[in-house]
Amino acid sequence: MPEPLAELLREIRGCTLCADHLPCGPRPVLQAGPSARLRVIGQAPGRKVHTTGVPWDDPSGDCLRAWLGLTPTQFYDPDTVAVMSMGFCYPGKARSGDKPPRSECASHWHGALNDRLLDVRLTVLVGQYAQAHYLRGRRKPTLTETVKAAKDYLPLGYLPLPHPSPRNQPWLAKNLWFEEDVLPIVQTAIRSLAL
Known part of the structure; x- marks a missing residue:
């Protein structure tokens, strides 16, 4: 029988699997x-999120919550919204932006975590x-x-989005269809969850 979610979260928060690789x-x-x-x-968390320990507690998070149509109160309610990353820890700086997420988290923790999130109806990627x-x-x-085909992934329970980083402004400016066509689909799907 799988361990309760609270116990698994304690284990994940105490994880040191890739400590030697985290600056x-x-x-x-x-x-x-x-x-x-x-x-x-x-x-993966950025430097500010690493400092605060609060997921998406940065300008990217402000943008993401606006895209989803959620208030901070809604977004930060763990009883309705699970927030995880491909890498749970800040991976450090690269030449352009942050390094990619470490692969250890997804391979070691995602399966066990997803097995305990049995009420999830929609996953935003x-x-x-x-x-x-x-x-x-x-x-x-x-x-x-x-991202343009977001509607096609809804029957599978997924919604793909670009990263909401301020560094992605050129992509958003070049792809105006995202705000016009995709965000209404995203917000309608989120509202249907009655969060």
Whole structure:
């Protein structure tokens, strides 16, 4: 019989699997409750989130919550919204932005965590790493094409989104269809969950 979610969350928050590779040390950041209906899977915490320990507690999070049509109170309620990442810890800086998420988290923790989130009805996949892992062969050749086909993934319980980082402003400016066509689909799907 699987261990209760609270015990698993304690284990994840105490994880040191890849400590030797993390420039700021391990600090797994996530939230989940057994009755969560929405699951948001991102890339990895940024430096600010590493400091606060609060998922999406940065300008990217402000943008994501606006896209989803959720208030901070709604978003940060673990009984309705589970928030996890492909990598639970800040991976450090790269030449352009942050490093990719470490692979240890998804392979070691995601299966056990997802097995305990039995009420999830919709999973938002933020960015290419989450989409590659969860959509696998159903993903389109590019992130742009995958996001553009968001409606096609709804019957599977997924909604792919680009990363809401301020660094993605050029992508958003180039792809105006995202706000016009995709965000209404996203917000309608979120409202249907009655969070």
